[in-house]
Amino acid sequence: QGTRDHPPAHVRLRDLLLATVVACFKRHGASAIDTPVMELREMLIGKYGEGTKLIYELQDQGGELLALRYDLTVPFARYLAMNKITNMKRYHIAKVYRRDNPATSRGRYREFYQCDFDIAGQFDPMIPDAECVRIVHEVLSDLQLGDFLIKVNHRQILNGVLAICGVPESKFLTMCSSVDKLDKMPWEEVRNEMVGEKGLSPEAANSIGKYVQLHGGLDLVGQLLQDPKLSQNKLAKEGLEDMKLLFEYLTLFGIMGKISFDLSLARGLDYYTGVIFEAVLVQQENNRMEEVFSVGSVAGGGRYDELVGMFDPKGRKVPCVGVSIGIERIFSILEQRVKASGEKIRTTETQVLVATPHKHLVAARLKLISELWDAGIKAEMLYKKDPKLLKQLQYCEDTGIPLAAIVGEQELADRVVKLRDVARREEVS
Amino acid sequence: QGTRDHPPAHVRLRDLLLATVVACFKRHGASAIDTPVMELREMLIGKYGEGTKLIYELQDQGGELLALRYDLTVPFARYLAMNKITNMKRYHIAKVYRRDNPATSRGRYREFYQCDFDIAGQFDPMIPDAECVRIVHEVLSDLQLGDFLIKVNHRQILNGVLAICGVPESKFLTMCSSVDKLDKMPWEEVRNEMVGEKGLSPEAANSIGKYVQLHGGLDLVGQLLQDPKLSQNKLAKEGLEDMKLLFEYLTLFGIMGKISFDLSLARGLDYYTGVIFEAVLVQQENNRMEEVFSVGSVAGGGRYDELVGMFDPKGRKVPCVGVSIGIERIFSILEQRVKASGEKIRTTETQVLVATPHKHLVAARLKLISELWDAGIKAEMLYKKDPKLLKQLQYCEDTGIPLAAIVGEQELADRVVKLRDVARREEVS
Numbered sequence: 001q002g003t004r005d006h007p008p009a010h011v012r013l014r015d016l017l018l019a020t021v022v023a024c025f026k027r028h029g030a031s032a033i034d035t036p037v038m039e040l041r042e043m044l045i046g047k048y049g050e051g052t053k054l055i056y057e058l059q060d061q062g063g064e065l066l067a068l069r070y071d072l073t074v075p076f077a078r079y080l081a082m083n084k085i086t087n088m089k090r091y092h093i094a095k096v097y098r099r100d101n102p103a104t105s106r107g108r109y110r111e112f113y114q115c116d117f118d119i120a121g122q123f124d125p126m127i128p129d130a131e132c133v134r135i136v137h138e139v140l141s142d143l144q145l146g147d148f149l150i151k152v153n154h155r156q157i158l159n160g161v162l163a164i165c166g167v168p169e170s171k172f173l174t175m176c177s178s179v180d181k182l183d184k185m186p187w188e189e190v191r192n193e194m195v196g197e198k199g200l201s202p203e204a205a206n207s208i209g210k211y212v213q214l215h216g217g218l219d220l221v222g223q224l225l226q227d228p229k230l231s232q233n234k235l236a237k238e239g240l241e242d243m244k245l246l247f248e249y250l251t252l253f254g255i256m257g258k259i260s261f262d263l264s265l266a267r268g269l270d271y272y273t274g275v276i277f278e279a280v281l282v283q284q285e286n287n288r289m290e291e292v293f294s295v296g297s298v299a300g301g302g303r304y305d306e307l308v309g310m311f312d313p314k315g316r317k318v319p320c321v322g323v324s325i326g327i328e329r330i331f332s333i334l335e336q337r338v339k340a341s342g343e344k345i346r347t348t349e350t351q352v353l354v355a356t357p358h359k360h361l362v363a364a365r366l367k368l369i370s371e372l373w374d375a376g377i378k379a380e381m382l383y384k385k386d387p388k389l390l391k392q393l394q395y396c397e398d399t400g401i402p403l404a405a406i407v408g409e410q411e412l413a414d415r416v417v418k419l420r421d422v423a424r425r426e427e428v429s
Numbered sequence: 430q431g432t433r434d435h436p437p438a439h440v441r442l443r444d445l446l447l448a449t450v451v452a453c454f455k456r457h458g459a460s461a462i463d464t465p466v467m468e469l470r471e472m473l474i475g476k477y478g479e480g481t482k483l484i485y486e487l488q489d490q491g492g493e494l495l496a497l498r499y500d501l502t503v504p505f506a507r508y509l510a511m512n513k514i515t516n517m518k519r520y521h522i523a524k525v526y527r528r529d530n531p532a533t534s535r536g537r538y539r540e541f542y543q544c545d546f547d548i549a550g551q552f553d554p555m556i557p558d559a560e561c562v563r564i565v566h567e568v569l570s571d572l573q574l575g576d577f578l579i580k581v582n583h584r585q586i587l588n589g590v591l592a593i594c595g596v597p598e599s600k601f602l603t604m605c606s607s608v609d610k611l612d613k614m615p616w617e618e619v620r621n622e623m624v625g626e627k628g629l630s631p632e633a634a635n636s637i638g639k640y641v642q643l644h645g646g647l648d649l650v651g652q653l654l655q656d657p658k659l660s661q662n663k664l665a666k667e668g669l670e671d672m673k674l675l676f677e678y679l680t681l682f683g684i685m686g687k688i689s690f691d692l693s694l695a696r697g698l699d700y701y702t703g704v705i706f707e708a709v710l711v712q713q714e715n716n717r718m719e720e721v722f723s724v725g726s727v728a729g730g731g732r733y734d735e736l737v738g739m740f741d742p743k744g745r746k747v748p749c750v751g752v753s754i755g756i757e758r759i760f761s762i763l764e765q766r767v768k769a770s771g772e773k774i775r776t777t778e779t780q781v782l783v784a785t786p787h788k789h790l791v792a793a794r795l796k797l798i799s800e801l802w803d804a805g806i807k808a809e810m811l812y813k814k815d816p817k818l819l820k821q822l823q824y825c826e827d828t829g830i831p832l833a834a835i836v837g838e839q840e841l842a843d844r845v846v847k848l849r850d851v852a853r854r855e856e857v858s
Contacts (some may be wrong), residue, residue: 032444059486124812373457377456
């Protein structure tokens with residue numbers, strides 16, 4: 001349940017997709033690591049908030065208690081701590097596992113790929129953060145998915161807003177998760193949840209509402225730095241200064257056109273500590289930019305400065321920032337697009353079929369195909385001793401093989417091969 | 430236990446290795462499929478003989494009872510049956526899981542890659558079988574691992590030998606597993622196991638011994654076809670006819686030089702029904718070919734005509750033959766070779782580092798690197814606002830980046846960039 005087999009056309013499309021992502025990660029100087037699909041169970045517990053209950057556990061068959069990885073970030077943090085690495089730029093593309101309710105039509109599965117790029121190390125503020133946002137921009141542009149928007153926010157600003165609105169710190173995480181729903185429901189409903197379900201005072205909710213519905217660009221940063229209450233909050237002030245610098249760098253990167261400073265962005269995971277971001281696809285509709293809701297976010301990430309320290313026996317911290325490309329959702333979009341276009345994807349790369357026009361020539365075919373393989377040419381033949389020529393040419397048409405190399409008695413005598421262009425039905429000796 | 434993290438140098442080497450294998454599989458016209466890492470537990474039980482106890486089970490957290498895949502062959506057979514596919518040439522490269530005693534120095538892990546190529550379908554005898562053996566030959570040649578030998582045998586010949594030596598059919602599998610040990614221990618010990626532990630009569634063991642110690646080429650096939658007892662056995666006779674045809678085809682493929690018809694080859698898995706083969710590395714030692722025992726076999730496979738039928742509700746059979754490349758063992762060999770050579774493998778592909786010679790130039794670096802990324806050039810910069818030039822050049826040397834693009838005040842004023850060849854210490858504007 002919630003998993004699927006991938007037939008050749010899937011794998012082919014996915015490989016093309018992943019190649020684009022990997023090319024981008026390599027363009028930014030990352031090296032690849034790989035970690036086991038199973039982790040010690042104790043390593044995963046307590047890192048994912050509500051997600052913890054979705055972890056797949058392995059049966060206790062003696063030995064260590066294991067679980068399947070839930071994401072690639074925690075294994076990366078564990079890898080850094082175990083190997084005492086304080087400085088690394090890596091990517092990791094692999095499957096992760098969640099016992100979630102599958103929504104396969106929206107591309108949500110229990111086994112799915114994650115494509116992560118992370119920068120670990122103590123550096124000057126916002127330079128690696130800006131590169132991660134730039135990577136989201138590059139990947140989505142390279143994949144030609146259509147228009148997109150990258151929402152950016154900062155955990156410290158969000159916490160600052162909650163603090164000045166009178167939310168007790170113990171309620172920060174649960175309020176964040178309410179705020180995070182603003183991309184799916186109107187403010188009125190989110191407000192009802194805060195007040196009705198979570199017992200927040202209507203006044204506090206109202207003042208939160210005034211902030212989290214704001215979005216803009218560098219101007220909004222300036223406006224909030226002038227905000228008498230927010231600018232008094234130390235956390236928020238630091239966050240806003242970070243945003244100012246980040247937007248300066250993103251301007252130099254030439255990508256501010258697709259950036260939105262969005263105070264409602266919260267991101268679910270507990271481990272984020274600074275800048276957070278999320279990319280969504282948008283459509284022009286009645287002269288307005290409309291989010292394409294059917295797929296949700298197609299990339300996201302942020303800064304997590306505390307996670308590595310949780311795996312180090314002495315608690316040594318390694319600040320990190322990273323980005324994850326939502327390859328499964330992107331795959332769903334591309335798959336639908338291919339389906340709609342009626343385009344047929346070739347699933348093999350065979351260049352030539354070795355064929356014979358009459359019987360008793362299997363030896364000639366085996367010798368010729370052997371020479372082609374030796375020369376590095378992608379070649380096939382039918383696994384029949386005496387196949388009909390028509391069947392062989394039909395196979396070429398069915399599987400998209402462009403050429404047939406034909407040897408008959410005459411060709412053997414003349415020591416030539418007839419090369420046939422299957423689509424044009426032209427032959428040369 | 431028994432798993433490992435792969436640092437960048439590993440992944441790099443493994444990617445090169447896998448690229449060679451994939452290139453070969455594609456050269457033979459295979460398409461790729463992918464299946465989930467977990468299968469229904471009931472699908473795996475009873476397919477692996479003694480291996481069944483090594484299957485990793487997932488905990489029962491509600492829903493289906495799952496287990497991690499043990500190999501890629503059973504999932505392939507399940508895929509064919511589920512989708513009613515009767516004809517397919519596919520490859521699959523993925524990790525499999527076995528709760529085995531790890532022997533990490535010999536490249537045996539609990540999580541390891543398998544690289545499988547299989548041909549499913551009802552075809553004329555030995556044409557697909559010969560192609561699988563040819564693939565082993567191509568992959569091992571392409572990887573330049575040194576000399577190798579491909580041992581070939583046939584399950585029906587082995588069964589025929591056991592039958593004419595008076596072994597009851599119920600003891601075929603256990604006797605096969607004794608015979609299989611002949612590559613690791615002398616005949617005397619294998620004989621002791623048969624007689625002492627497994628209760629075979631000394632006479633039966635002696636006559637088995639006469640057969641299973643034979644190895645040769647096409648001549649041996651002829652000799653056995655003349656053998657008065659063996660040629661009377663229907664199974665053995667069919668097997669020998671298969672071998673005759675196979676060797677004819679392998680001769681046309683030009684690879685008989687590395688083939689050995691070896692009657693001791695049995696292969697552990699229960700599902701093989703016809704031709705079986707296994708490749709080992711050999712060294713010239715005192716004018717004799719000696720197997721390199723430290724790594725064991727580096728590829729193997731065979732025909733399994735009954736497996737798909739076990740997954741089909743109506744028992745419909747799809748004959749299959751396939752090959753598995755022992756990528757982990759090959760990786761161990763290459764890794765040792767790289768270590769011995771002292772060669773340093775670059776783990777990134779960065780072409781140029783964007784650098785500045787003095788302070789307050791982070792904006793210039795961000796603008797330049799942005800242009801390089803836009804142009805598809807692999808570029809990095811240090812994540813410091815004002816790094817020292819020496820540190821930046823040192824980073825190039827440490828990570829093998831060949832070029833540095835340097836912008837200082839003068840270059841900005843002149844609207845040029847200084848390009849430095851790091852190794853030669855030469856600069857051009």
